[in-house]
Amino acid sequence: MKHLRIGIPRGLLFYSYAESWKRFFQDLGCETISSPETTADILKEGIRHTVSDLCLPVKSFLGHVAVLKDHVDLLFIPRHVSMEQESYLCPKMIGLPDMTRACFASLPRVLDPLFHVKQFGDKAIDEFTRPVAESLSLTPSRVADAYREHMDHTTEVPAEQHRRSERLLAEEAVVPRFSGKMNIGIIGRPYLLFDRYLSKNLFHFTRKLGANPLSFRPDETEIREAMAVIPKWVYWDMGKEVVAAAHVFFKDDRIDGVINLCSATCGPDSFTGDLIRKRLNQRNKPYMSLSLDEHTSDVGVQTRLEAFIDMIAKVTA
Ligand code: SF4
Incomplete structure (x- = not known):
């Protein structure tokens, strides 16, 4: 050959x-x-x-x-x-x-x-x-x-x-760990989360603002548990992982807020984003959806991130 x-x-x-x-x-x-x-x-x-x-x-x-x-x-x-x-x-x-x-x-x-x-x-x-x-x-x-x-x-x-x-790949990935800092759960598809350019370096900027970004991939049990609390099983591969990760973060009192990084013009993301907002019990947890396209600027994302973190700080003060 x-x-x-x-x-x-x-x-x-x-x-x-x-x-x-x-x-x-x-x-x-x-x-x-x-x-x-x-x-x-x-x-x-x-x-x-x-x-x-x-x-x-x-x-x-x-x-x-x-x-x-x-x-x-x-x-x-x-x-x-x-x-x-x-x-x-x-x-x-x-x-x-x-x-x-x-x-x-x-x-x-x-x-x-x-x-x-x-x-x-x-x-x-x-x-x-x-x-x-x-x-x-x-x-x-x-x-x-x-x-x-x-x-x-x-x-x-x-x-x-x-x-x-x-x-093996996730230089930017962090497994759940908790610090004395504000803990922000970040959910989304791996190809957005772990592509530094597309994600606007979200993990890095979250750390720069003094918060602790957390991300993980839910296992089969966590996925089934999340699917049980929504009206319909999510049939999109990766979409159900995003919903399950949101569910786990919403339940965890150590998580101060959740950011959903998604893609504008993504059909599955519009569906799962809606499920996360309307159907999961957010327990009054701050939640922000960041929708990205090629026009999204680094500054725009950083400004929204700053506002989100400031808002959590005020609420929890
Ligand atoms: S439409 Fe959504 S799920 Fe499909 S490739 Fe694009 S971002 Fe991924």
Whole structure:
């Protein structure tokens, strides 16, 4: 097999699975190349290649494709449809390989294996690894073995895979811990929270203002508990984690306020944001939703953050 360079754009599910993906391809004898952290120029490139009503994370993702596309043999853009029986990923994520092909006049080959537990059940891994085997001229069993070794992904416990990857990537992530300072729970999708540029460095500025930012990924029990108090199960993968994290933070007396970092023009976020505001018992806890798009300025976010922290200080004084 020719030594192939596989490009992995630093956006969207990269923030959940990148380390697993890299180990998987490296085991198969490939070199993996990721784009650098998001910058203003990368986002600008993404915007240049797309239409205006897409969400910020997808625009940024396309900017990362632009950075990588002339330096790799294959672009890895998996089509994740469902990671478990109970939920789907959002349509923009499902259509990502097609959207990427439509936005660029020239691209290297796009490797877009399908992951769809709802449709394929126990065979989801085989369905995912077969096109990878074809593209890399390897046997399906060799690729499936590498998948099981590095993704550690049984279809029943996707949360475990999330946790494993998150630990490796999350320089900005903080696990719940409590200090004498004001504790602010920050919820949102990993690709917004942990992309420093897109999140406007929210963790850093929260610390700079003297508060303690906290973020975590809820486990299966916490998700089920949160779903039990709202009228309808959240069928969006990651959306239900956001709702569950809000539920846990609202219940915890050590948390002084909660910020929901979300994306303007995101359908699932508008639905989960509404659920969080109207259906979860907030116990009078201060809550702020920060909706981001490419026009959001650092100063705008910092001003709202300052006002939020000042307001909590006054209420708790
Ligand atoms: S869930 Fe929302 S933010 Fe994420 S890709 Fe879909 S529309 Fe964009």
